[in-house]
Amino acid sequence: MVIMEMSEMLTWLVPAPPLISFFVIILFTSRHRSMSHLVALFAMGLSLLFSWIIVFNALSTDHFGEHPIASDVGWFPAGDTVLRMGVAVDPLTIVMLTFVPLACFLIILYSVGYSNFGKSRDQRDVSGSPPHHGVEPMYSRFFAFLSLFAGAMLVLTVADNLLLLFFGWEIMGLCSYLLIGFWYGRTYDDKFQITPSGAAVKAFMTTRLADVIMLIGIAYLYFEAGTLNFREIFFNEEIMKHLLESPSLIGGMAAAHLIGLLIFAGTVGKSAQFPLHVWLPDAMEGPTPVSAMIHAAAMVSAGVYMVIRMFPLLNSGGHGSPALTVMAFVGAFTALFAATIAVAQNDVKRVLAYSTISQLGYMIAALGIGAYVAAAFHLMTHAFFKALLFMGSGSIIHGVEHGMHHTNEKLDPQDMLNMGGLAKRMPTTYWTFVIGGFSLAGFPFVTAGFWSKDEILADAFAHGHWWVFVVLLISAFLTAFYTMRQISLTFLGDARTESAAKAHESNWTMTLPLVVLSFFAVFAGYVGVHMDFPVLGSMFGSNPFEHFVIGSLPHHISGFEFQWTPVIFSVVAGISGLLLGWLVYGRRPLAIGQQDPLVKVLGPLYGVFANKYYFDELYNVALVRPVKWISEVVAFKWIDRVLIDGTLHSFANLTMKIGSVAVWFEKWGIDYAPDKFGDGVRFSGQSFRVIQSGRVQDYLNITLSAVVVIGAILFVILR
Numbered sequence: 190m191v192i193m194e195m196s197e198m199l200t201w202l203v204p205a206p207p208l209i210s211f212f213v214i215i216l217f218t219s220r221h222r223s224m225s226h227l228v229a230l231f232a233m234g235l236s237l238l239f240s241w242i243i244v245f246n247a248l249s250t251d252h253f254g255e256h257p258i259a260s261d262v263g264w265f266p267a268g269d270t271v272l273r274m275g276v277a278v279d280p281l282t283i284v285m286l287t288f289v290p291l292a293c294f295l296i297i298l299y300s301v302g303y304s305n306f307g308k309s310r311d312q313r314d315v316s317g318s319p320p321h322h323g324v325e326p327m328y329s330r331f332f333a334f335l336s337l338f339a340g341a342m343l344v345l346t347v348a349d350n351l352l353l354l355f356f357g358w359e360i361m362g363l364c365s366y367l368l369i370g371f372w373y374g375r376t377y378d379d380k381f382q383i384t385p386s387g388a389a390v391k392a393f394m395t396t397r398l399a400d401v402i403m404l405i406g407i408a409y410l411y412f413e414a415g416t417l418n419f420r421e422i423f424f425n426e427e428i429m430k431h432l433l434e435s436p437s438l439i440g441g442m443a444a445a446h447l448i449g450l451l452i453f454a455g456t457v458g459k460s461a462q463f464p465l466h467v468w469l470p471d472a473m474e475g476p477t478p479v480s481a482m483i484h485a486a487a488m489v490s491a492g493v494y495m496v497i498r499m500f501p502l503l504n505s506g507g508h509g510s511p512a513l514t515v516m517a518f519v520g521a522f523t524a525l526f527a528a529t530i531a532v533a534q535n536d537v538k539r540v541l542a543y544s545t546i547s548q549l550g551y552m553i554a555a556l557g558i559g560a561y562v563a564a565a566f567h568l569m570t571h572a573f574f575k576a577l578l579f580m581g582s583g584s585i586i587h588g589v590e591h592g593m594h595h596t597n598e599k600l601d602p603q604d605m606l607n608m609g610g611l612a613k614r615m616p617t618t619y620w621t622f623v624i625g626g627f628s629l630a631g632f633p634f635v636t637a638g639f640w641s642k643d644e645i646l647a648d649a650f651a652h653g654h655w656w657v658f659v660v661l662l663i664s665a666f667l668t669a670f671y672t673m674r675q676i677s678l679t680f681l682g683d684a685r686t687e688s689a690a691k692a693h694e695s696n697w698t699m700t701l702p703l704v705v706l707s708f709f710a711v712f713a714g715y716v717g718v719h720m721d722f723p724v725l726g727s728m729f730g731s732n733p734f735e736h737f738v739i740g741s742l743p744h745h746i747s748g749f750e751f752q753w754t755p756v757i758f759s760v761v762a763g764i765s766g767l768l769l770g771w772l773v774y775g776r777r778p779l780a781i782g783q784q785d786p787l788v789k790v791l792g793p794l795y796g797v798f799a800n801k802y803y804f805d806e807l808y809n810v811a812l813v814r815p816v817k818w819i820s821e822v823v824a825f826k827w828i829d830r831v832l833i834d835g836t837l838h839s840f841a842n843l844t845m846k847i848g849s850v851a852v853w854f855e856k857w858g859i860d861y862a863p864d865k866f867g868d869g870v871r872f873s874g875q876s877f878r879v880i881q882s883g884r885v886q887d888y889l890n891i892t893l894s895a896v897v898v899i900g901a902i903l904f905v906i907l908r
Contacts, residue, residue, distance in 0.1 A: 196246045197260045199239045200276045200347050203286070204357075206232035207293070207340035214333040225329035226301050229336045233294040236343060240286040247283045254280050254740015259349060259420065270415065277349035277420065281741040284565055285346045285494060288572045288709075292486035293339040295702035299580050300335060300478040302698035303587065304328055317374030319476075322594040331371065335482065338364040342487035346494070351407050351417040354495065358459070361488055362400065366393040368482070369475040388471040395468040399458020406451025410502075413444050423501040424743045433505050442511060449503040449512030453496055460492030460549045463523040467804055469546055473538040473603075477583030480538060484545045485576035493552045493568050500561050501743055517557025521660040524550030526802075528667035532674070533787060533798035536603045537582045540675050544629060545575060547664055551645055554657055560648035561746060562735045566717045567641035570628070573713055574638055577625035577706035584618040584695040584703065585611060585679060592688030600686055605675065606785075609778060610684035614692045619680050621703035626676050628710040630669035631763040634725075637714030643759045644717060650758075651749030658755070662762050669766025674774050682778025721751035 210232035218224040247253045261275020278286070304325035316326045325331060341364060345357030370389025377384065383391070411417055413435060414428050422428050432445035439447055456462065461469035469489065473480055483489060496503065496516070503512045524547045531543035548571050555564040582603075588611065589602040600607045612619040628638035642665060649658040684690035694700065720731035739745060773786050788795050797803070 193246070193250075193256075193258060196243045196278065197258050197276075199243055200258055200278050201260065203236050203239045203243070203276075203290070203347055204340050204343035206235040207336040207343065211333050211337040211340065214329055214336065219329040219333075222324065222328045225332045226297070229297050229332040230294070230301075232336060233290065233297050233339060236339070237290040237294050240290045240343075243278060244283050244286055247278065247280070248737075252740070253283075254737070257282075257420075261349060261418075272352070273350075273418070274353050275349040275418075276347040278347065279741045280738045281494075281497060281565060282346060284569055284738060288569055289342055289346055289486055289490075290339075292572055292576045292706075293335075293342070293482070295705060296478050296481050296486060296576065296580070297332065297335055297339070299481070299583070299699050299702045300332065300476075302696045303476065303478055303583055304331060315374065317372060319372050319375060322590065327371070331368075331476070334364055334367050334371070335478065338368065338482055338487055342491060345491055349418055349420070351410065351419070354498075355404070355407060358455070358491060358495070359400070361491060362393065362396050365396070365472070365483060365488055366390075368479040369472045371475055371479065375474075383471050383474065385474040388468075388474040392468040392472050395465050396458040399454050399456075399465055403452055403455025403458075406448050406454070409444070409451065410448045413448070419498065429501070429505055432502070443506065445502055445505045446511045449499065449505075449510070450515060452499055453503070453512060453516060456492040456496045456553070457519065458492070459495075460489045460553070461546050462492075462519050462550060462553060463526055464804075466523065466527065466546050467801075467808060470539050470542040470801070473536065473542055477538070477579060477586065480542070481576050481579035481583070484541070484579055485572045489545060489549055490568060490572055493549055493564070496553070496556055497561065497565055497568070500556060503556070504559065504561075504746075513557045513559065515557070516553050517654070517657055520550045520553030520555070520557055521657050522550070523547065524554060524664040525660050525667075526550075528664045528671070529798050530801050531671045532667060533791070533795050534671075535605050535678075535785075535799075536601075537585060537605050537608075537675065537679060538579070538603055540605075540671060541575070541578050541582060544578075544668060544671070547668060548575070548629070551642065551661060551664070554661060555645040555648065558649055558652060558654045558657055559746065560645055561742065562717075562738050562748075563641065563644040563648050565738050566644055566734055570637040570641040570710075570713050573706055573709040574625045574628035574636075577621060577703060577710050578629065580699070580702055580706070581618055581622040581625060584615065584699050585622075585692075587695050587699065588615050588618070588692035589686075589688050591693055592686075592691030595691050596687040598686060598688045600688060602688070605678040606779070607686045608679045608684070608689045609682045609686075610680070610689055611692055612680040614684075614689075615680075615694045617694055617700045618703065621700075621707045622680070623676060624707045625710050626672045627767075628714075630672040630767055631665055631759065632767065633760040633763055635711065637710055637712065639759070639763065640714035640717050643756060644719070646759050647719070647752065647755040648749055650755040651752065662758055665759065665762040666766040669763045670770045673767045673770025677770065677774035677778060681775050682780075685779065685781045719751045726751075 207229070210228045213228050214225045218228055243258075247258075250256070257277060257279035259275065259277045261273040263271045264274045265272055305320060305323060314320045314323050314326050318326075320326065338361060341357045341360035343357075345354050345361070348354040348357060366389045369392050370386045373386040373389070375385050407417065410422075410432075413432055414422050416422060416428075422432075429445070432448070433443050435444040436442070437444045437447040458465045461467075469483075472483055475483075503516070504510065527543045527546035527550060531540050531547065534540045534543060548567070552564045552567050552571075555561075555567065585608070586602050589608060592598070593600065593602060624636070628636035630636075631639040631642045633639050646658060646661055646665070649655075649661065684692075715725070715729045717732060717734035718725045718729050720726045720735075726732070735748065779785070785795075791798070800806075
């Protein structure tokens with residue numbers, strides 16, 4: 190009981206330190222760089238400590254899923270009820286608390302070295318532009334925004350209801366805008382290349398579109414259920430039955446299914462699924478720690494977490510519900526679609542960006558076929574190896590930029606064709622990147638990515654979802670291929686530029702997080718080995734991850750029997766992809782000026798893949814330009830300037846004319862007669878005042894004159 194009470198108190202405190210550190214840095218330490226990053230690290234360290242205490246207490250509690258931690262407070266009255274806000278920790282929350290605060294802490298530590306702390310400011314550096322090998326000009330602001338980002342993700346993680354989750358969701362949207370556009374002053378000679386400020390607006394607008402649809406779903410759910418608390422909805426059979434039997438306004442679809450689709454729209458935007466995938470690759474315009482935060486610890490992970498959390502509603506009615514069917518299709522298609530694009534990318538971060546879109550598609554497809562545990566498992570392992578890969582790419586870019594500083598070479602430090610030979614120059618980055626890459630590729634039996642990806646494939650195979658299995662298997666092959674392509678182009682062979690030849694290993698604040706994450710990229714997968722897998726299944730406790738996470742659901746879902754067939758296919762896909770990548774790029778690494786072999790092999794398809802199927806151009810023609818024309822011509826010039834301003838100006842002119850008439854009427858119709866009467870009275874007064882001289886003889890003369898006049902009048906009248 191004491192342990193549970195302590196965990197309940199700590200749950201409230203988990204998001205607090207990074208949120209407080211945001212205000213502390215902004216208000217008090219913004220002029221002191223060392224204090225700013227120390228405040229951010231200390232705050233995130235506290236959240237990590239609180240989180241892992243909660244995790245330890247939960248893991249040491251028998252049947253924790255049956256008695257989760259929950260605490261709430263009254264917020265404000267809503268009709269006949271009181272809307273309550275609270276926190277809750279169940280097995281799914283424990284999974285999130287295992288990796289989210291750790292990844293955030295390591296990213297903040299990594300940012301100290303990435304932002305060149307300890308170096309003097311270069312005279313060429315200005316706020317809003319990347320530093321020229323000096324300290325980041327907006328150093329403190331960067332750590333403040335990272336803290337707010339982490340705090341928002343933790344709010345979302347421990348929220349016990351959809352509304353509080355949505356608050357954290359929207360704060361992350363704001364942070365993504367601020368951090369993607371952190372170098373808002375950066376411009377390029379190529380007018381077609383998107384700038385950080387443009388990428389920030391693109392990300393913000395794309396995700397807002399999805400969020401509006403999601404908010405409609407949340408409102409609809411509250412209208413039907415009368416609550417947004419997860420357990421009050423999912424564990425109440427009457428509410429679930431009502432949602433399933435109540436028809437919606439669209440084609441007789443059950444309210445539960447329509448709500449599920451509306452809420453899933455939020456995930457399509459947040460997790461960059463087709464067709465709202467276009468913002469995530471351009472988000473690479475922000476600093477690399479931001480990319481790691483978005484792709485691993487927060488943002489896109491939040492989208493998948495939300496639909497995992499809402500799985501009981503999405504799964505209501507069993508397999509084949511409209512929401513799950515749409516999720517399976519969108520996820521599988523996105524996984525393959527993004528993998529083909531990643532094959533032809535040369536930007537080291539954009540390859541990883543499209544791999545993230547593809548891996549998130551894996552998770553969405555897994556949920557679509559009912560593989561709840563596999564989706565949660567892959568979410569955890571992906572966070573570890575993707576954070577490792579992004580921070581590794583940042584270390585690579587940092588090293589090449591160091592070489593550029595010494596050689597004064599003008600090139601793109603993120604283009605893998607400008608690299609090569611970095612394995613010798615940056616050994617720690619190389620080996621940790623290989624570990625992360627092999628985990629992404631699903632190198633069999635020794636990487637976390639293999640076990641989680643294999644579980645998704647095995648679940649699809651066991652339950653007869655053949656088309657999902659085949660599509661994801663092809664995606665796995667392509668993933669392994671482009672991973673080896675990336676490793677070979679970046680690290681193997683000889684340096685293709687002087688800058689790459691002069692690159693050096695990053696400092697310890699950047700390499701230590703890589704080493705820590707490498708450990709988890711290998712060993713985190715063993716907690717989810719299928720219980721019937723030979724030797725390893727019993728060695729690691731008969732799939733403790735599945736037995737633990739399944740406690741988050743109101744009803745037990747069936748697992749699947751172990752089969753060798755999907756394992757063999759998974760192993761073959763991973764190994765063959767890596768082998769083909771090595772044969773094409775690793776055995777004979779690219780020389781200076783040599784063309785990418787894929788250009789000749791794929792022909793016109795290479796251009797299609799490299800240009801992302803021309804979706805940016807398509808959206809620009811079909812959506813962006815029409816919307817800009819509508820906003821500039823219709824909304825601004827016609828509606829705002831002509832209709833609204835014209836109406837207001839006409840009304841103002843009419844009012845002025847009416848006022849002029851009123852002034853004339855007041856002057857000649859109302860004031861004229863009283864004014865003239867007053868003038869007459871005044872004239873009379875001035876005329877007769879002369880007789881008021883104060884002399885008695887004058888008064889006698891007046892009296893005598895009056896008597897004479899009156900007498901004359903009476904004489905005439907009476908005669």
